[in-house]
Amino acid sequence: MKKFLIAILFNYYYPKFRHHYNQYKESQLAEYCSKDYNRYLKMCSKVHTNFLVEGKNGDRLVLPSKVVPSRYQLHLSPDVVKFVFDGQVDIDLRVVEETNVIVIHCLDIDIKHAEVAGQVASNIAFDTHDEVAIITFPAALAKGSTPTLKITYSGILNDKLKGFYRSKYVVNGEDRYIGTTQFEATDARRAFPCFDEPSLKAVFDIKITVPNHLTALSNMRDTETKDNSNGTKTVSFGQTPVMSTYLVAFVVGELSYVEGVTKGGVRTRIYQVIGKADTGDFALDVAIRALDFFCEYFQIPFPMDKCDHIAIPDFSFGAMENWGLITYRETILLTSPATALRTKKTIASVIGHELAHQWFGNLVTMEWWSQLWLNEGFATFMGDLVTNHLFPEWGVWLDFANMYRNGALGLDAMENSHPIEVPVYSSSQINEIFDAISYNKGACVIMMLASRYGENFRLGLTHYLNKFSYQNTNTEDLWDSIAHIAKSNVKEFIDSYTKYSGYPVITFRPTSTPGQFELSQKQFRFAPKEGAVDPLWNCYIKVQTDNGEHELVLSEKSTVVTIPNFNANGWMKPNFGQAGYYRIAYDESIIKSLLPQIQSMKLPAVDRLGLLSDSVSLSKAGQLPITAFLDLAAASTAETEFTIWSYIIDSLTRLSQIVERCPFNSELNNFLVKLLTPVSKKLGFDPIQGEAPGNVLLREKVNTRLGVLGQADIVAESRKRFEQLKSGQSIPSDVRSVVFATVIANGGENEYNQLVEFYKASKDNSERQAVLQVIGQSSVESLVAKALDFSLSTDVRSQDTFIVWLSVNHKLRDHSWKYFVQNFDDIYKKFQESGLFHRMISATMTATLTPEKLKVVEQFFEQHSIPIAERSIKQDLESIYDNNRWLAAIESQVNQWLQSHK
Numbered sequence: 001m002k003k004f005l006i007a008i009l010f011n012y013y014y015p016k017f018r019h020h021y022n023q024y025k026e027s028q029l030a031e032y033c034s035k036d037y038n039r040y041l042k043m044c045s046k047v048h049t050n051f052l053v054e055g056k057n058g059d060r061l062v063l064p065s066k067v068v069p070s071r072y073q074l075h076l077s078p079d080v081v082k083f084v085f086d087g088q089v090d091i092d093l094r095v096v097e098e099t100n101v102i103v104i105h106c107l108d109i110d111i112k113h114a115e116v117a118g119q120v121a122s123n124i125a126f127d128t129h130d131e132v133a134i135i136t137f138p139a140a141l142a143k144g145s146t147p148t149l150k151i152t153y154s155g156i157l158n159d160k161l162k163g164f165y166r167s168k169y170v171v172n173g174e175d176r177y178i179g180t181t182q183f184e185a186t187d188a189r190r191a192f193p194c195f196d197e198p199s200l201k202a203v204f205d206i207k208i209t210v211p212n213h214l215t216a217l218s219n220m221r222d223t224e225t226k227d228n229s230n231g232t233k234t235v236s237f238g239q240t241p242v243m244s245t246y247l248v249a250f251v252v253g254e255l256s257y258v259e260g261v262t263k264g265g266v267r268t269r270i271y272q273v274i275g276k277a278d279t280g281d282f283a284l285d286v287a288i289r290a291l292d293f294f295c296e297y298f299q300i301p302f303p304m305d306k307c308d309h310i311a312i313p314d315f316s317f318g319a320m321e322n323w324g325l326i327t328y329r330e331t332i333l334l335t336s337p338a339t340a341l342r343t344k345k346t347i348a349s350v351i352g353h354e355l356a357h358q359w360f361g362n363l364v365t366m367e368w369w370s371q372l373w374l375n376e377g378f379a380t381f382m383g384d385l386v387t388n389h390l391f392p393e394w395g396v397w398l399d400f401a402n403m404y405r406n407g408a409l410g411l412d413a414m415e416n417s418h419p420i421e422v423p424v425y426s427s428s429q430i431n432e433i434f435d436a437i438s439y440n441k442g443a444c445v446i447m448m449l450a451s452r453y454g455e456n457f458r459l460g461l462t463h464y465l466n467k468f469s470y471q472n473t474n475t476e477d478l479w480d481s482i483a484h485i486a487k488s489n490v491k492e493f494i495d496s497y498t499k500y501s502g503y504p505v506i507t508f509r510p511t512s513t514p515g516q517f518e519l520s521q522k523q524f525r526f527a528p529k530e531g532a533v534d535p536l537w538n539c540y541i542k543v544q545t546d547n548g549e550h551e552l553v554l555s556e557k558s559t560v561v562t563i564p565n566f567n568a569n570g571w572m573k574p575n576f577g578q579a580g581y582y583r584i585a586y587d588e589s590i591i592k593s594l595l596p597q598i599q600s601m602k603l604p605a606v607d608r609l610g611l612l613s614d615s616v617s618l619s620k621a622g623q624l625p626i627t628a629f630l631d632l633a634a635a636s637t638a639e640t641e642f643t644i645w646s647y648i649i650d651s652l653t654r655l656s657q658i659v660e661r662c663p664f665n666s667e668l669n670n671f672l673v674k675l676l677t678p679v680s681k682k683l684g685f686d687p688i689q690g691e692a693p694g695n696v697l698l699r700e701k702v703n704t705r706l707g708v709l710g711q712a713d714i715v716a717e718s719r720k721r722f723e724q725l726k727s728g729q730s731i732p733s734d735v736r737s738v739v740f741a742t743v744i745a746n747g748g749e750n751e752y753n754q755l756v757e758f759y760k761a762s763k764d765n766s767e768r769q770a771v772l773q774v775i776g777q778s779s780v781e782s783l784v785a786k787a788l789d790f791s792l793s794t795d796v797r798s799q800d801t802f803i804v805w806l807s808v809n810h811k812l813r814d815h816s817w818k819y820f821v822q823n824f825d826d827i828y829k830k831f832q833e834s835g836l837f838h839r840m841i842s843a844t845m846t847a848t849l850t851p852e853k854l855k856v857v858e859q860f861f862e863q864h865s866i867p868i869a870e871r872s873i874k875q876d877l878e879s880i881y882d883n884n885r886w887l888a889a890i891e892s893q894v895n896q897w898l899q900s901h902k
Contacts, residue, residue, distance in 0.1 A: 052103075052130050060368050061425045062197055063132070066099040067141070067149075069195045069202040076164075076192075077209040077232075078179045078252055083157040083166050085179070089192045091149045091202075093141075100140040102149060105189035105196035106133035108163065109155035117147035131189055131427065151193050160833050161799065163190025164250075167314035171254075171275040178253025178273060180312050180327065182320055185369060185434070186427040188245040196245045198365050199472045204240040204248055209233070215255040217271070219248065219324040221306050240323065241303055242470040244365050249322030251310055258284050263292045266302050270333065271310035278334035278765055283309060286348045290355050290386045297385075298359055299462050300469075307358070309333060309351070314797055316835050319350050321357030321379070328354075329799065331765045339766045340733045341696050345387075345394055352390075353383030359465055367472040369430045373420045373498070374475060376434070377442015380404060381450070384443075393693055398643040400447070401578050401606050406613050406647070408440035409583065412502055413526045413617065414882075416874040420445065420498040421475060428867040431835055435872075444581045445497050449482065451579035452493070452540060456486040493538050497581055500535040505583040505623070506554060508574055508590060515566030520558035524583050526621050526882045537582070544576035544607075571597055578610040585623055586614070591632075598635050605641045612636075612644070616651050619890065620882065626655070626890040627897045633675065634901065642698040645679065649705050657810050657846075658887050659894055667898045669709055676702050677711065685717050687734050696734050707742030708777065718742035726754060733766065741774040745809070752783045760795060772800055776808035776816075784812045788819045792827070802836050805843035813846055814853070820844040821860060828866070838869035845876045854880050 052061040071092040078085040087109075093102075093116075102116070106126065114121040114135050123136040141147055157166040157179050166177045181191060189196045208216040209232050216222070220238035227233050240248075257269040258280045268288050270280025287309055295301055304324045311330040319328040331343070332350050360382065361375035384404075388396035411417055420442055424430045450457045460482030468477060475498055476491065483490040497503070505524035508517050519541075523534050539554040545566060552561050563572070571593035574584045594611060597603035603611075612632050618624035633648050652672045659665050683699040707714040718739045721731050731739060743751045752775070759771040776787040790796060791804035808816045820827065820840075831837040845857060854877070861873055 052132070060370065060423065061130070063105070063195060063200070064103050066097040067093045067095050067102055069200060070094055071203050071205070072194065073205045074192055075207040075209070076250065078157060078164070080157065080166060080177045080179050080214070080252060083177070084154065085157060085164060086154045087152070087192055089151050089153070089194070091151075091194070093147055093149055095141045095143055095145045095147070098140050098143045100137045102135045102137075103132050104135065104193045105131055106193045107131040107189045108158065109153050109190065109193070111151055111153045111193065113152040114150070116149045117141060117145070131186070133193060153193060155191065158190070161314055161316040162187040162833065167312055169273045169275065169313045176254065178251060178312070180251045181249045181322070182316060182327070183248060184246040184320060185430045186246070188248055194245045198244045198246065198369065199367050201242045201244050201365070201470070201472070203242055206237045206248075206250065208235050208250055208252060210235070210252045213254065214252050216250065216252045217255070217308060217310065217325055218250045219322060220304065243323055243362060247321070247323045247362055249320075249325040249327065251325070251327070255310070260284050260288050262288050264295055264301055266291060266304070267306040269306070269308045271308060272330070272334060273311075273313060276330070276334065276763070278330065278336045280309070280311070280334055282335045282344060283333050283347060283351060286351045286390065287355065289390055290352050293386045293389055294355055294359060294382070297458065298465055300359065300363070300465055302358060303363065314799055316799055319354050321354045321361060323358065323362045326354045331769050334765060336764050336766060338733045338736070338764045340700070340737065341693055342700065343766055348387045348391060349383050349396075352386040353379045356382035356386070363470065364465055364468045365472050367474050369424050369433070370421055371474055372433055373438045373442035374473065374478065376439045377420070377446055380439050380443035381446040395641070395643060395694060398605050398609065398641065400443070401609055402643050402647055404440040404443050405578065405581075407436045408444050409503065409581075409613070409617065411436045411875065412441055413524055413621070414875055414878050415525065415527070415529065416871065416878050417501045418871070419501045428870070431868060432871045434835065441581070445494060447579055448497070448581055449490070449494060451577065453482060453486045453488070457482060460485040493540070496535060496537045500537075502535070503582050504537045504539060505585050505618070506539060506541065506574070507585040509587050510589065511560065514568050515564070516560060516562050518558065518560050519552065519554050521554055522557070524621065527885060539580065539582060541574055541580060542576040543572055543574050545572045546570035549576065573603060573607050575610060576607060577604070578606045583614050583617055585618060591628060595631070595635050598632065599638060601638055601640070605644060608636075608639070608641075609644050609647055612647055612651070620886050622889055626893050630894070630897050637675070637678065640694070642694040642701065645698055646701050649676070649701060653705070655894070658883055659891065660811065662891055662895070664895045664898055668894065671898060671901070673706060673709055673711055676706055680706055680714070685735065687732050700734050700738060703738045704741050707738055708745045710746055714738070715742055715746050722751075725758070736767070736770050737773065740770055741777055744774050745777045745779065747778070748780060749783060752778055752786065756790060769803070772796070772803045772807065774807055776804055779809055779811065781812055781815055784808055784815055785819065788816060792823075792830070798830065798834070799836065801831070802839040802843065805840050808843065810846070813844065817844045817857070824864065832866070833868065835868070837866070838872035841866070841869055841873060842876050845880065851884060854884070
């Protein structure tokens, strides 16, 4: 009945839609649809056809498996002036089960004609809920036959930063556009009708017809260029390896490049649109050396003869690993003399991440999106592995512990976390799991494996990649490969970390017997629910004492262990090296024994960081007074590591925000100023040639925080440098963020306007980003309102709007919430499909500390459903609850500690 109703609706409304569709020129599909067709779309959603079927594991909805693709021949003709494209796709099929209906993914494109095996389609219907076209033919296709499905269609170069979309750049004051793609996770269907699931791999033969002056790129090298009679050319590309649709890519536009070749002969280019001051030289060096590293590490050559990296002006995420044509934000690929070291570290790490994907994700692909971590967790770990190899002086693994480990542990301590492997059905659910669990926790699980199995880990990866090349896998396949090499039960060791949400907190308590300790584990939650299931994890624990290293095993809820030759007057550090994905609840005596090791810097940096991180989280969970962290921070005056100071600064800043309404808040800020001032005086204001990279980063971090807090010396020096900048003089790139943050935080309308003008006049992406990162820091409410207006203007790319929102002064973020509510309809219309929307929402909610305001926020989201951000909104609300509870617990603790440390 549903199919019949759809057919009736389609036959009535589709001819009217086709007439109106042909009138469009520049905007999104929905804006050019007739009112009748919009009514048809609404009716379709009400009579949802359910043409998708449940997957074999019951954790997904997929296309019917009656036909499967083996080869696509795709010919596209984009018009980057009118923002439209025509397409022809011929798909070689294998018929698994006799059928006369082909269900294929299709979204925001108009199928003009479809035929298969000489039959013209008798009906084409669309299910917009499931994003499919249902193509019916007069006669059934025989089982075992291999017909070719031929589809002619057209579509729009949209402005949604997904599918086949347009991206604007400016040359000599003139707006110009390129056409580019972003298909992961489920948006190849916006560019061509396809079987848009990771396991439905095929080869692709791609042709693109463009005006003669434009460059066309795709996954493979161009093999032929044919000049046409109408001022266009048709560029043909070599056949791709067998791969998933989400990895297909093409770009058309006015492009320039720099080029090099790897040791293995792979041509490597860094592309960008013309007219940019930035260059790809740094990225080229990193890309070539990183590709060589991975070829040697995996002992598997890169399967293509070229690898292009291209900077896209408008790009939703950081980068995308399209096989052989990797796309990036401009700020994460291009550099200039104004590029800070902090940005170069990010560029190197992201390039490493995307190149790791060429093996993990592209060569071997997860079977379904529930296994996304196999792609992203590995690429995150491998990205830092290669960055550390290329730049050992950068302290990459310490950054890993802070950024990825602490980030994952923070999110994973919430009830609204999710397991690494989680069932996902719809596109919105799939997009939501591109989060800190899939990336960061996934990377931490890999870190545990690498730490435990060493060289056998690497050999296991090579075995896995060789065995499953050009195929799809699940997590168990990886465990089996490592186990095959390591001769160990990997699944038993690691499975609990992928199957369960959360992680354990391990308690160490000395017994009355010297050297004997009682170990116990329970799930760590900031606010545990009564009666909640408490999973059991297998925990391998490295313990360092003053007389050696020991390995302990905790595979039960509790056990008693003995550390040989333990010195009762010595010290011990559980989870030595911080490779274990768990928290340690330290006995007070253990913490006291470690304070001298911290003060003398004898304890390794990653373990000093681990102590600080555990103490903050245990306090938030009510398992340790916050004074333990404050004691550790106060004991860190001799600290020299940037990453550790960064954690201390960020944690004390967050703590200040939590106790913002308390009368002693200014005293807490004074403590931070007192802690940082000696560091600032030692490092000075300007970089010193030849100094350690950590000092460059530490100076920037410390002076920025002091400047925002109004420390007189930093404010005066920043104003002096700002005047130099206004007069046309340059300032060091690693000083720029200090100056910008300080003058906006301590200035008024003049400083705000001058920064905005500097942003508009600059052609350097690094400088423009530096402005966006601080423009909302003003303490003047009207200037914050101007910053939010500015973020939604045409001066700021939609991909960067959230950066401005995150910059808003915490004391005035309540204003950003009001602004969000007042402008919700316009904001939702612009960002509802953006993968960055949840970041804007989070930025507005973080100031909601009082229970009264929290209730208002909850009511708002009960009335306004935002599917693409559903999980993140729940996490933000939970975080606010946790912070309110934490405030009640620590208010008197912080006050008393501050009074005793004046």
